[in-house]
Amino acid sequence: MNWAAIVLVGGFALTWLGVVVFAADASALWVRLAQAAFGVFLVGWAIQKTVVMIHD
Incomplete structure (x- = not known):
């Protein structure tokens, strides 16, 4: 796992x-x-992976 994947998933989740909330x-x-x-x-997945990456 790398930071780019975590940022992409987190950004996609917030966009989703x-x-x-606003368009659907x-x-x-x-x-x-x-x-x-x-x-x-x-x-939650992105936050959990971020915590794992920081602690490793």
């Missing part, structure tokens, strides 16, 4: 959340919640 208002609520959960999962 922004699209879900025509989608059903459960779809938006599932997409937001996916974005939060990706942010």
Whole structure:
């Protein structure tokens, strides 16, 4: 794993959340919640990998 992958996934996750929150208002609520959960999962993954990279 390298820093570029972590930054790309983290940046994509934040962009994904922004699209879900602000641009996908025509989608059903459960779809938006599932997409937001996916974005939060990706942010969590990036944070977890960042912590692992810092401690190694």
